[in-house]
Amino acid sequence: xxxxxxxxxxxxxxMYAALEAVRRNPALKIAVITKVxxxxxxxxxxxxxxxxxxxxxxxxxTVDLHIFDTVKGSDYLADQDSAAYLCEQAPILxxxxxxxxxxxxxxxxxxIAQRPFGGASKYRCCYCADKTGLTILQTLYEQxxxxxxxxxxxxxxxxLEQEDGVAKGVIALDIRTSKIRKFEGKTVILxxxxxxxxxxxxxxxxxxxxxxxxxxxxxxxxxxxxxxxVQFHPTGLRxxxxxxxxxxxxxxxxxxxxxxERFMSRYAPEKMELGPRDLVSRSVETEIREGRGFDSTxxxxxxxxxxxxxxxxxxxxxxxxxxxxxQFEGVDPINEPIPIRPTAHYSMGGIDCNTxxxxxxxxxxxxxxxxxxxxxxxxxxxxxxxxEILVFGKRAGMEAADLASKLPAAKIxxxxxxxxxxxxxxxxxxxxxxxxxxxRTELGTSLADNAGIYRSKELGEKGLSEILALRERxxxxxxxxxxxxxxxxxxQVLELGNMLDxxxxxxxxxxxxxxxxxxxxxxxxxxxxxxxxxxxxxxHMNAEGEVSLSFKxxxxxxxxxxxxxx
Amino acid sequence: xxxxxxxxxxVLCFNPEVDEKAYFKSYDVVLEKGITVLRAxxxxxxHVDPSxxxxxxxxxxxxxxxxxxxxxxSKLACTTQVWEELExxxxxxxxxxxxxxxxxxxxxxxxxxxxxxxxxxxxxSWVIPATKDADLGKKECTVMPxxxxxxxxxTDCILCAACYSECTINEGSNQQFIxxxxxxxxxxxxxxxxxxxxxxxxxxxxxxxGIWDCTHCYRCVQSCVxxxxxxxxxxxxxxxxxxxxxxxxxxARHALAxxxxxxxxxxxxxxxxxxRTLGMFGAVGQIPFAIKMGLKGRVPPLLPHKISTxxxxxxxxxxxxxxxxxxx
Numbered sequence: 001x002x003x004x005x006x007x008x009x010x011x012x013x014x015m016y017a018a019l020e021a022v023r024r025n026p027a028l029k030i031a032v033i034t035k036v037x038x039x040x041x042x043x044x045x046x047x048x049x050x051x052x053x054x055x056x057x058x059x060x061x062t063v064d065l066h067i068f069d070t071v072k073g074s075d076y077l078a079d080q081d082s083a084a085y086l087c088e089q090a091p092i093l094x095x096x097x098x099x100x101x102x103x104x105x106x107x108x109x110x111x112i113a114q115r116p117f118g119g120a121s122k123y124r125c126c127y128c129a130d131k132t133g134l135t136i137l138q139t140l141y142e143q144x145x146x147x148x149x150x151x152x153x154x155x156x157x158x159x160l161e162q163e164d165g166v167a168k169g170v171i172a173l174d175i176r177t178s179k180i181r182k183f184e185g186k187t188v189i190l191x192x193x194x195x196x197x198x199x200x201x202x203x204x205x206x207x208x209x210x211x212x213x214x215x216x217x218x219x220x221x222x223x224x225x226x227x228x229x230v231q232f233h234p235t236g237l238r239x240x241x242x243x244x245x246x247x248x249x250x251x252x253x254x255x256x257x258x259x260x261e262r263f264m265s266r267y268a269p270e271k272m273e274l275g276p277r278d279l280v281s282r283s284v285e286t287e288i289r290e291g292r293g294f295d296s297t298x299x300x301x302x303x304x305x306x307x308x309x310x311x312x313x314x315x316x317x318x319x320x321x322x323x324x325x326x327q328f329e330g331v332d333p334i335n336e337p338i339p340i341r342p343t344a345h346y347s348m349g350g351i352d353c354n355t356x357x358x359x360x361x362x363x364x365x366x367x368x369x370x371x372x373x374x375x376x377x378x379x380x381x382x383x384x385x386x387x388e389i390l391v392f393g394k395r396a397g398m399e400a401a402d403l404a405s406k407l408p409a410a411k412i413x414x415x416x417x418x419x420x421x422x423x424x425x426x427x428x429x430x431x432x433x434x435x436x437x438x439x440r441t442e443l444g445t446s447l448a449d450n451a452g453i454y455r456s457k458e459l460g461e462k463g464l465s466e467i468l469a470l471r472e473r474x475x476x477x478x479x480x481x482x483x484x485x486x487x488x489x490x491x492q493v494l495e496l497g498n499m500l501d502x503x504x505x506x507x508x509x510x511x512x513x514x515x516x517x518x519x520x521x522x523x524x525x526x527x528x529x530x531x532x533x534x535x536x537x538x539x540h541m542n543a544e545g546e547v548s549l550s551f552k553x554x555x556x557x558x559x560x561x562x563x564x565x566x
Numbered sequence: 567x568x569x570x571x572x573x574x575x576x577v578l579c580f581n582p583e584v585d586e587k588a589y590f591k592s593y594d595v596v597l598e599k600g601i602t603v604l605r606a607x608x609x610x611x612x613h614v615d616p617s618x619x620x621x622x623x624x625x626x627x628x629x630x631x632x633x634x635x636x637x638x639x640s641k642l643a644c645t646t647q648v649w650e651e652l653e654x655x656x657x658x659x660x661x662x663x664x665x666x667x668x669x670x671x672x673x674x675x676x677x678x679x680x681x682x683x684x685x686x687x688x689x690x691s692w693v694i695p696a697t698k699d700a701d702l703g704k705k706e707c708t709v710m711p712x713x714x715x716x717x718x719x720x721t722d723c724i725l726c727a728a729c730y731s732e733c734t735i736n737e738g739s740n741q742q743f744i745x746x747x748x749x750x751x752x753x754x755x756x757x758x759x760x761x762x763x764x765x766x767x768x769x770x771x772x773x774x775x776g777i778w779d780c781t782h783c784y785r786c787v788q789s790c791v792x793x794x795x796x797x798x799x800x801x802x803x804x805x806x807x808x809x810x811x812x813x814x815x816x817x818a819r820h821a822l823a824x825x826x827x828x829x830x831x832x833x834x835x836x837x838x839x840x841x842r843t844l845g846m847f848g849a850v851g852q853i854p855f856a857i858k859m860g861l862k863g864r865v866p867p868l869l870p871h872k873i874s875t876x877x878x879x880x881x882x883x884x885x886x887x888x889x890x891x892x893x894x
Contacts, residue, residue, distance in 0.1 A: 023699065036621075037679065039725050040629040054706075096703030101693030101760055103714065103721045110708035128721065134628060135721050142692035142751075145683075153680075176672060206624045239600060242626050296568055297598045327627065327645040330600035339600075437612040480616035485583050486673040489616045 003029045004404035006169050006185030008157050008213060010034035011041030013368030014191030015140040016393030018149045021401040028401055031183055033152040033172050035208060038141045042193055042206040043389065046133030048117060049125035051383035052090035056107060057114035061122035063087050070384060071559045073119045074377025075518035080557025082355045082373045089391045094126055097390065102139040103128050118382040125383040133386055156491055158420045160188060160216040161412045167363030168410045171420050175491065178484040180420050186407040187363040187400040190351060194369035196230060198499040199344035200444025201299060204241040213370045215498035217351050218541040222360055225372040225536050227349035228509025231380055231519045232453050234280040236343025238301040240328045244340055248304060248321050249273040256303040256337065257292035278521055281342040285453045288341060303337035342453050346385065348376040352538060357396040363403060365396040378518025427493055432478035436493050439470050439477060443503060451510040456524045460511025467507050471500045504547045505539040512549055530561050569599040573648060575610065578664040579674045597648055604632050604643035619674035630726030634675050635664040640728040642791050666731035668741050681741060682730055689744060689770055691751040693761045713759050720754035720799060722792040723747060729786035729796060735779050742775045746786035746796045749777055753799035756806060765810060777803045778817020819843050829883060832876030836866035
C-alpha cells in the first residue's frame with residue numbers, strides 16, 4: 001500500500017500529527033501504525049499537566065517567561081528557536097485541544113485552571129486532576145476516530161526506508177500474523193516514544209519505550225542527538241520503578257539505610273530529605289553502592305519510611321502514594337517502610353531534528369520523546385513533555401501534509417522486504433542460544449551502574465565496553481517461541497536489539513561529555529563547562545554497527561548563558 | 567528475610583495455529599511477597615515458558631493493556647497483588663488466569679478488542695464542538711466547574727474493557743449490546759457543554775442493543791478498575807431521552823408503562839406491559855414466549871389488584887421525581 005503520510009506511533013504526538021494532516025488536506029492517504037492500541041500509549045502515564053502561558057491563574061505570566069524557564073531548565077542546551085516556538089504555540093494548542101473536548105480542570109470562572117510546577121516561575125501548568133496525559137490521549141483518539149484516521153494497530157516498526165536522502169516509507173511486522181509488509185510513504189512521521197526502558201528494572205517507563213524509531217534512524221544512517229541526557233528520579237519503587245513523588249518526603253518521610261541511619265545528614269545536613277532531586281538520587285545511589293542498602297530478589301534498595309507520620313496523616317495527605325505502594329509493591333506505608341531506589345524516568349535525547357521536525361532525510365519527521373528538537377536540552381521541565389508532543393505533533397502533521405502533496409508516490413523494493421525477513425529468520429537459527437531476558441537485565445544493570453546517576457570517564461568507558469559485549473552476545477540471541485500468531489517473544493527480542501543500539505550511544509555520550517550539565521552529572525567534572533561543552537552531541541552508526549560521535553552548536557536566542565540556580 | 571511462597575498459576579492457553587480449543591497450563595513458581603500478577607506472569611514467560619502470550623505496557627495501571635480474568639474476575643494484572651489475591655480467593659496457593667470474556671481470543675490471554683473500537687465509532691464517542699474548524703485554538707470555551715463535575719468521573723476510563731468482559735447483556739446478546747464503556751462515553755459526550763450532537767447520538771443510543779437493554783446487574787460497576795459509577799451514566803442517558811421527549815422507543819415506553827402501573831396499582835400489570843412496550847405487533851411476537859411461560863405455570867393475573875401499601879409507593883415515586891427535577 002502506498003500512502004501520503006505514514007505515521008509511526010499513536011501517542012499524543014502521532015495522533016496530533018494525523019489530526020492536523022487530515023484537517024489540512026482531507027484527500028491525503030494517511031496510515032498510523034502502532035505497536036500498541038493508541039490509548040495504551042505512554043502519553044497516558046503523564047499525570048502532572050501541560051504548560052501554557054494562558055495567564056488564567058496568574059495574570060502576570062507571559063510567553064517570554066515560559067521560554068526563559070524552559071531554556072534555564074534545559075541548562076542552556078535547548079535550541080532557543082525551538083523553545084520559543086514551543087512556548088509561543090502553547091496557548092493556541094491548549095485552547096485548540098480544549099475546543100475539541102479535552103476535559104481540563106477549571107477555575108471558578110470557567111476558564112482552564114493552572115497550578116505551580118517544578119522549575120516554573122508562575123502558575124502555568126494546565127491539568128485534569130492527576131490524569132492529564134490520559135485525558136489528552138483519549139481526546140486525541142476520539143477525534144482521530146471522528147475523522148476516520150486509519151490505524152494499523154499492533155504493527156511493529158522494522159525499518160525506516162530512504163533512498164538518496166528521500167523518504168520511501170517503513171517496513172513493519174504485523175504482530176498478529178508475523179507477516180512483514182511495506183508501508184510506502186512519501187513522508188514518514190516518527191512518533192515512537194522514548195528510550196528510557198533500556199535501564200529496564202531501573203526505569204519507570206512503559207515496557208515498550210525501547211527507542212524503536214531512533215534505532216530505525218540509526219540503521220538508516222541518520223543522526224541521533226544528546227542521547228546521554230536521561231532524567232532520573234530519586235525515589236522509584238523497587239520492583240516497578242514507579243515514582244513515589246516528592247510529596248512523601250515533603251510531608252516528612254525519612255530516607256533510611258540498612259544501619260537504620262537517616263543518611264541524608266551526611267549529604268545535605270540542612271535540607272536533609274528535601275535536598276535537590278539530583279543530590280538525593282546520588283546520595284541514595286552512594287548508600288547502595290557502599291553496601292548500606294537492603295537486599296531483595298528485585299535488587300538492592302533503601303527505605304523511605306513514613307511510619308512516624310502516623311496512619312491519619314498518611315491517609316489524608318498521601319492517599320495516592322499509599323495506594324501506589326499497596327498495589328504495585330504490596331507494602332502499606334502505614335505499617336512498613338517503602339522500598340525505593342533511583343529510577344530512569346525520561347529521555348531528553350532522540351532523533352536529531354529541527355523546529356519544523358525535519359530530519360536529515362527529506363520527508364522524514366520526528367516528534368515527541370523519541371525526537372530531539374531540542375526543547376529540553378540537558379534537563380526537561382515538568383509539564384513541557386506533554387506540551388512538546390502537542391506542539392510538534394501538530395507541526396509535523398502540517399509539514400508532512402504540505403510536502404506530501406508535492407511529491408510523487410514512493411516505492412520500496414521487494415529486496416528490502418526480503419532483507420527484513422532474513423534478519424528475523426536469523427533469530428530462529430539453531431546456533432542461537434543466548435537468553436533475551438538475561439541480556440536485557442545485564443543491560444539495565446550496566447547502564448544504571450555506569451551511565452546512570454553516577455558518571456565518570458572510567459565508568460562510562462566500562463559501561464560502553466560492557467554494552468558492546470552484550471551487543472555481540474545479542475547476535476546469538478534466541479527467539480524460543482516459534483508461533484506466527486501474536487509472537488510477543490519475537491517483539492521482546494526486536495526491542496532489545498533497538499535498546500542495545502541506543503545504549504551504545506548513551507554510554508558513549510556519557511563517557512565523552514567532560515562536564516556536568518542538567519541530568520548529566522560527572523563526578524570527575526562536577527561543573528558545567530560552556531567553553532568546551534556548550535554543544536549538542538550527534539551520534540551516527542555505520543554499516544558495521546560502529547557508533548561515532550560528533551558535535552553541533554546550540555542555537556542561541558535572546559537569553560545569554562547564566563549559571564543555573566533555583 | 568523476604569517472604570516467599572510456592573504458587574501455582576493455571577493459565578487458560580490457546581494458540582489457533584495448533585489448538586482446537588483452549589486448555590489450562592499449570593506453572594509452579596516460587597514468588598516473593600509484593601509481586602503483582604503481571605510480574606508473576608512475566609516471570610513465567612522469561613524463565614519457564616517464553617510462548618506464554620499476554621499484553622502489557624505501562625505496568626502502572628493507566629494504559630489498560632493487561633486486563634485479564636484473575637480467579638474469574640476481570641481486572642488489571644499489573645495492579646493485582648499475588649498475595650492479596652490468594653487471601654481473597656479460596657485457594658491458598660493457586661491462581662487461575664483467563665482471557666477477558668466477550669472477545670475472540672487471538673492467543674492465550676490476548677483478545678481481539680477491535681469490536682469494542684467499532685462500537686466506539688458506531689455511537690460517535692467523540693465531541694463535535696460548537697467551535698468552527700477555522701476558529702479552533704482562538705478562544706477557550708467556558709466550562710463552569712459544576713458543568714465539568716458530571717463528566718469528570720467518566721474521563722477516568724482507560725478502555726481496559728473489564729466492564730465489557732463482565733457485562734451480562736453483552737454476553738446474552740452475542741456482543742451486539744452497546745456495552746457499558748460505550749454508554750459511559752456517550753454520557754460524557756452528551757453532558758459536555760461544548761458538544762453539539764447530543765440528540766443525534768441519542769437517536770442511535772435508543773436503537774436495538776442500545777441503552778434500554780441494560781438490566782442493571784451492576785457487574786460493570788463492580789468490575790470497573792477505576793471505580794467509575796457507570797450505572798449513573800446509563801441512567802443519565804435514559805433520563806436525557808425523556809428530557810428530549812424521545813419517548814417513542816421500546817425502552818422508553820416500557821419505563822413509562824412501568825411507572826404508570828406503579829403509580830396506579832403499586833405493582834405491575836404484566837399482562838398489558840408488553841402491549842404498551844412493544845405495541846400490538848411486537849406483543850403478538852411475544853405470544854409463543856407467553857405460552858411457554860404459561861406451560862411452566864408462570865401466568866400473571868389478568869386483572870391485578872392494587873396493593874395495600876400503594877399510597878406509600880406513590881409517595882416514594884413522587885419524592886424521586888421531585889429529586890430528579892431538582893438535580894436537572
